[in-house]
Amino acid sequence: MALPPLVEPGPELTPERTARYARTTQLPGFGPVAQRRLRAARVLVVGAGGLGSAVLPLLASTGFGTIGIVDDDRVEPSNLPRQSIHTPSDVGRAKVESAAETVRALDDTIEVRLLAERLTSENAREILSGYDLVLDGSDNFPTRYLVDDAATLAGIPVVWGAVHQTGGQAGLSWAAQGPTYRDLFPVPPAPGSVASCAEAGALPSVCGVVGGLMVSQAILLVTGTGDPLLGRVVVHDGLRGTFRELAYERDPEAAPVTGLIDYDLFCGVTDTMSPAELHARLVAGEPHTLLDVREPWEADIVELPGSLLVPLGVIERDPEGVAARLPDGPLVIVCHHGIRAETARQLLDGAGVPGLVLAGGIEAWARDVDPTLPRY
Known part of the structure; x- marks a missing residue:
């Protein structure tokens, strides 16, 4: 079902712009x-990672006039295969700056807003x-629910995408016109049950496929053409x-969204300690046990001083045995x-040893406490 155009047309196209978009404007309907509507549209992209890298160049080359980019992360070497908007020379730079440079190179008349x-x-x-409208390419559930609720309160649509290993999904959430992300996923998955991209991996080409679907949805919404994915989800199997x-x-029994909440708490991410809190404990010399549950190859790249390396697989096989051998003192898991x-916290808690999770992991520690640490 076609929806009314989301944006009123902007000014008449200049001759240069008319020539530039000739292969688009000749499309039926x-x-x-429609091109003038795209020029007048203001789109916010959440995340300049794998999906953002696919989405942003397409938005720029399609002719969207204002593009906002929100991301607090920096480029790492392991980002480069799937985050193609960044180059090796961008490692260490803020992702929004690297992404904006690419967008402006494609069209220096676009208004780019960096956050x-x-x-x-x-x-x-x-x-x-x-x-x-918002295009959400975030990689965690608290942010996805936050974006969806904030957009519901603002009355604007969210085109969302998700990638996991060799597959992905894309959909449209718009409370003013139909069902939302919360109607599709009323309850977030249990903490630790879905691995992040960094831990599970992602096929780079799937990011491109899902990102392309997201931009197509943005075009349909802005111009009022086609049949947007309202009440439908596209699922792609890259293999x-x-x-x-x-x-x-719509879920007829769903509670209305009246404000924004604590989304970490909503998604069950509660037993955490911030990098700043852990740093203060270490500086003060307070007793603690710092348990690193990554793989040995990861610890070879970077580790926190004084940490005890016990990979998660070892804990999963024998949580009681690991719990019995842990030193005394408050437990912080990394x-x-x-x-x-x-996941390790839940297993060890069940074995009688409670602990806290370092919020954001070593990646957050490198960002907030020690930027000199290598990132991967």
Whole structure:
């Protein structure tokens, strides 16, 4: 079902712009007016990682006039295969700066807005204000629910994408017109049950496929053409080269979104310690046991001083045995981003040894406490 155009047309195209977009405006049902709507559209992209790298160049080359990019991360060498908007020379740079450079190289007339900060319940409503739609390429569930709720309160649509290993999904959430992300996923998965991209991996080409689907949805919404994915999800299997579609509807019993909440708490990420808190404990010389549950090859790249390396697989095989051999003292569990640490925390807690997870893992420690540490 086609929806009304999301954006009013901007000014008439200049001759140069008319020539530039000639192969788009000649499409049936499109035309110069649709291109003018794209030029007037203001789109916020959440995340300049794998999906953001696919989305941002397409938005720029398609002719979107205003592009906001929000991401607080920096480029790492392991990003480069799937985050193609960044180059080896960008390692260490803020991702928003690297991404903006690519966008401006494609079209220096685009208004690019950079927000090198983490999206939170405190700033999300302000950040989303002034945009017509959001493309969410975030890689964690707290941020996905936060973006969806903030967009619901703002009355704007969210085109979302997700990639996991060799597959991905794309959909549209818009409370004003149909079901939302919360109707599809009313309850987040248990902490630690879904590995992050850094831990599970991602096929680079799948990021391109899902990102392309997301930009197509943005074009349909802005111009009022086609049949957007409202109440439908496209699921892509990169190993089989297939696509399938799942339909869903509004949940009539769902509670209305009236404000933004603590999304870490909502997603069950509760037993954590921030890098700043751990740093203060270490400086003060307070007793602790720092348990690193990554693999040995990861510890060879970077590790926190005084940590005890016990890979998660060892804990999964014998949580009681590991718990019995841990030194006394408050337990803080560390991994790359925090997912494996949360799984270990639950296993050890069940074995009688409670602990806390270093929020954001060693990656957050390198970002917030010691930027000199290598990142992977």
